Amino acid sequence: MTKRVHVETRINGREVDFLCEPGQSLLEVLRDQLHLTGAKEGCNNGNCGACTVILDGRIVDSCLVLAPEVEGREVTTIEGLAGPEHLHPLQQQFLEHAALQCGICTPGLIMAAKGLLDQNPAPTEEEIRLWLAGNLCRCTGYDKIIRAVQAAAQQMEARV
C-alpha cells in the first residue's frame, strides 16, 4: 500500500494544498486534481514541452517533476498569466500572429517564452529559437511563434 503525501505549495500566487500518490507527477496533480488543465500532456517523457510550467522562476517539464517535490515552492501555470481584464502580452500576440493551430503546444510555448522574457526582455531571434528548442509544435513551423514572442517582447518593453 502506498501512503499518500500531503503537499502545501503556492500555485499562481495562491496557497494550495493537496494529497497525492508519492510517485505522481506534478502534471497529473495539476490536471486531474486541481483542474488546471492548461498544461498539456504530450509525450510525458520530457521531449515535447507541452507541460511546461514555471517552478521557482525556472521553466520545467511538469511531467518530470514529482508532485511531492513542490512542497513549499512556487508554481506558475498558464492559468496564472492573464489579469482579470487583459490577456498577458504573450497570449495576446500568439492570437494576433495566429501562432497556433491545434493549440496543444501553446500553453507550454507561452510558459517557456515567459521564462525567457523574464530574464531576457529583448532576446534575438536566435536566442528565442534556442530557448524554445524544448517545445515541439507540429503545426505551425515555428515562424509565427517566433514573431509572436518578438512582438510580445516589444509590447512589454513599451509598457515599462
Added chain:
Amino acid sequence: MGQAKQYLRPSSIDEAVRALAAANGGGRALAGGTDIIVDVREGRRQVDLLVDLKAIPELTAIDVDGAGGARIGAATPCYRIAEDTRLRRAYPGLVDAASLIGGVQIQSRASLGGNICTSSPAADSAPILIALGATCVIAGPTGERRLPVEQFFTGPRQNVLQDGEIVVAIELPPPVPRSGSAYLRFIPRNEMDIAVVGAGVWIRLDGETIAEARVGLGAVAPTPLLVVEAGRALAGKPATRETFEAAAEAARAAAKPISDMRGSDRQRIHLAGVITRRAIETAVQRARESQS
C-alpha cells in the same frame, strides 16, 4: 505505467544512505528526475522508494577553490554549472557539456550525478569529466570512497554503485596555467538530441608544445572511455594539425561502436576522429587564451 510507492526528502547524506540501504535494492536516488521518473513511469525500472537528494545542502553546492580544485554537488542542476563564471573560466569543457544536455526545461533539473548514474554510454558529461580527471565521491553504508569517473561505468546503464550508495559530488583537480578543455558532440539536429559521438579533451601547453593531454570518448563503446593512446599521441608534440590527426587516429582505433538508429558503426568510427580533432583544436585555442 509504474510508480514509486514512497518518496523521501532527507536533509543529510547519512539519512539518505540509511533509507536506501534499508530499501533492500528497491530504492533509488532522485536528483533532477529527468531519467529516473521516465524509467519508473515506463516500467523500465521497478522502484519502491525514491530518495530526493535536493534538500541536502552539499548535494546542490558548487565550491570553487583556486588551489584545491572544485567540488560540484551531484544533484546541482546543469543551468547552475552553465551559468557559473568561475567554472567557465577553469573548466570550459564542462560548461560546454552542461550547456547542451537537453533544452532549458531539462537544464533546470538534470544534474552531473544523475547523468553519470544513468550511465548511458552517450552521457554528455562523461567524456569531459574523464578528460578533466574528475573524481566521483560516493557515500555509502560503510563510509565514503572516491573513484576516477572513467572507472565508474561497468556497462550500458550499469555502474559500480552498490545498494545504499549514492554519488554525492564530482571533484575536479585545480586548474593549471596554460590549460584548456572542450566537449564536442555530433548530433543530427542543432540541439536537444543524444550524442552519436561525443569527445572531451583537456590539454596543457608548454609554449607551443602540448605538455599533457587527456581524451574521453562517448557513444563509441559500452561505456564512456578514457583514450590513453590519444593522450599519448598529443603529449610532448607540437600543437599542429599533424599531431591532432595522430590523436584522431588513436580515437578512431579506440572506438568499438554499435550500429543503431542514431548511426552506423562505420559512421561513428569516422566521427570519433573528426569530433576528437575538433575538440582538441578548441581546447588548444582555449589554452593559448587562458590568462595564467
